[in-house]
Amino acid sequence: MTLEEALSKYTPVIGLEVHAQLNTKSKAYSADPNEFGAIPNTNVSPISLGHPGTLPRLNKQVIDYAIKLGLACKCEITREMHFDRKNYFYADLPKGYQITQDKTPVCRGGRVLIKDIEGKEKGIELTRIHMEEDSGKSMHDQDPFDTLIDLNRAGVPLLEIVTEPVIKNSTEAYNYLTEVRKLLRYLDVCDGNMEEGSMRCDVNISIMPKGSTEFGRRCEVKNLNSIRNVQRAIDSEIVRHAEILEAGGEIDVETRNFDATTGTTTGLRSKEAAHDYRYFPEPDLGGITITQAYIDQVESVLPALPNDLYKKYINELGLSDYDATNIVDSKSIALYFEDIIAHTKNFKSAANWLMGSVKSYLNQNAIELVDFPISAENIALLINLIDGGKINNNIASQKVFPAMLENPDKTPELIASENNWIVQDDSDELESIIKGIFESNPSETERFKNGEKKLTGFFIGLVMRETKGTADPKTTTQLLNKIIETV
Numbered sequence: 231m232t233l234e235e236a237l238s239k240y241t242p243v244i245g246l247e248v249h250a251q252l253n254t255k256s257k258a259y260s261a262d263p264n265e266f267g268a269i270p271n272t273n274v275s276p277i278s279l280g281h282p283g284t285l286p287r288l289n290k291q292v293i294d295y296a297i298k299l300g301l302a303c304k305c306e307i308t309r310e311m312h313f314d315r316k317n318y319f320y321a322d323l324p325k326g327y328q329i330t331q332d333k334t335p336v337c338r339g340g341r342v343l344i345k346d347i348e349g350k351e352k353g354i355e356l357t358r359i360h361m362e363e364d365s366g367k368s369m370h371d372q373d374p375f376d377t378l379i380d381l382n383r384a385g386v387p388l389l390e391i392v393t394e395p396v397i398k399n400s401t402e403a404y405n406y407l408t409e410v411r412k413l414l415r416y417l418d419v420c421d422g423n424m425e426e427g428s429m430r431c432d433v434n435i436s437i438m439p440k441g442s443t444e445f446g447r448r449c450e451v452k453n454l455n456s457i458r459n460v461q462r463a464i465d466s467e468i469v470r471h472a473e474i475l476e477a478g479g480e481i482d483v484e485t486r487n488f489d490a491t492t493g494t495t496t497g498l499r500s501k502e503a504a505h506d507y508r509y510f511p512e513p514d515l516g517g518i519t520i521t522q523a524y525i526d527q528v529e530s531v532l533p534a535l536p537n538d539l540y541k542k543y544i545n546e547l548g549l550s551d552y553d554a555t556n557i558v559d560s561k562s563i564a565l566y567f568e569d570i571i572a573h574t575k576n577f578k579s580a581a582n583w584l585m586g587s588v589k590s591y592l593n594q595n596a597i598e599l600v601d602f603p604i605s606a607e608n609i610a611l612l613i614n615l616i617d618g619g620k621i622n623n624n625i626a627s628q629k630v631f632p633a634m635l636e637n638p639d640k641t642p643e644l645i646a647s648e649n650n651w652i653v654q655d656d657s658d659e660l661e662s663i664i665k666g667i668f669e670s671n672p673s674e675t676e677r678f679k680n681g682e683k684k685l686t687g688f689f690i691g692l693v694m695r696e697t698k699g700t701a702d703p704k705t706t707t708q709l710l711n712k713i714i715e716t717v
């Protein structure tokens with residue numbers, strides 16, 4: 231069955247659970263360093279190893295980050311909360327339990343704004359955001375006989391972000407994850423790298439006959455290491471579920487594994503055999519009270535968020551959807567843009583320069599904006615020079631911009647005047663140049679005089695050559711047409 235056929239008969243229902251690894255300096259309940267890529271089992275201590283008699287201590291930064299994200303998603307912040315123990319046995323969980331939040335998640339409700347499949351704004355409602363710790367990492371593919379365990383990750387703080395079952399298709403899921411990743415990066419709480427596992431996503435999916443309101447039986451898909459794979463997994467599950475239902479079968483409620491090479495899922499374990507985690511309040515960490523003053527303080531230092539910037543660019547600056555989307559896509563680009571428009575009012579031109587010359591330079595040299603030599607202010611000054619008629623667009627992009635890359639400390643105006651690139655609006659001089667050109671090109675001049683307008687380009691070319699490109703093309707054209715009448 232094709233996806234189209236499946237979608238013509240069934241409505242998918244999707245809920246996503248995202249785990250975001252927080253970029254704090256130390257772990258959630260100990261002073262162990264929280265860093266990716268260290269030598270295995272070096273970032274550990276008696277606390278993260280769960281030795282008897284040790285006590286966890288909460289890293290306050292984790293709460294800060296959780297509330298930041300909660301405020302950005304307009305969640306309700308829980309004022310009285312505690313942690314819970316989720317008990318299970320696994321080799322990469324030395325304590326035998328995970329410290330998480332069950333009954334009192336730090337955030338409830340809220341939403342993430344996305345574009346739906348038609349490009350319309352849609353709010354994806356969140357059920358909850360809660361704080362928890364990561365487990366260690368079991369590596370099954372490093373040694374031919376044994377599973378190796380790295381406990382550096384044990385105790386690294388996570389935020390789990392759970393949506394309501396309101397996502398309707400794989401495109402919405404894709405857009406949702408892109409937005410969440412953007413938010414995490416703008417808030418600077420997580421680097422959002424799915425390939426490295428610092429942002430992970432589980433997909434819950436069911437389908438129901440079109441027109442029905444009763445949800446079908448769901449499966450949970452794990453092991454998705456890119457946003458694109460989440461999309462592929464959803465599309466493959468929709469077809470699989472539809473085929474089973476069409477054949478008169480029933481969906482097994484189970485956890486499934488996504489295989490990126492085949493683009494399909496396989497059963498891992500049935501939900502019937504689900505653990506009873508025996509949650510109970512973590513006795514080693516007390517209750518936490520969040521005051522309004524604390525929330526206000528976190529809110530007062532929230533950075534500009536992608537959605538607000540997008541709306542500002544569309545509604546206040548008059549940029550196109552395309553420009554606005556591209557600029558807010560990356561936090562560093564957006565901040566640079568903000569910096570340019572602090573020095574020029576030509577917003578459209580600022581967007582063009584940034585997404586054009588600047589972005590191409592970054593791409594060609596495979597560098598990030600932090601390593602870009604030209605300051606935002608100098609880009610703005612360049613735009614203002616053009617708008618003020620001091621240099622023309624061609625000279626700006628072909629000559630001044632490359633020279634600015636070489637001399638980032640000089641203003642574009644200085645560079646342009648040092649090189650005689652300032653536009654010559656001195657009509658007298660231009661007139662005599664044009665007269666000279668007409669004299670030395672008698673046959674073309676004759677044809678031009680007889681109405682062969684296509685020769686305009688030929689003469690402009692000669693004028694540009696003689697003025698080293700600094701003549702204003704519009705003035706030149708006007709003068710050509712005026713002077714030709716007199717020769």
Ligand code: ADP
Nearest residue numbers: 243244245246393394395434435436445446448
């Ligand atoms: P669990 O504890 O098994 O993970 P939750 O109730 O926390 O279950 O739900 C996890 C996710 O599953 C949520 O994102 C929720 O929106 C989603 N979900 C719940 N019911 C369905 C359903 N019938 N189809 C698809 N997704 C669902």
Ligand code: MG
Nearest residue numbers: 247432434450
């Ligand atoms: Mg789950």
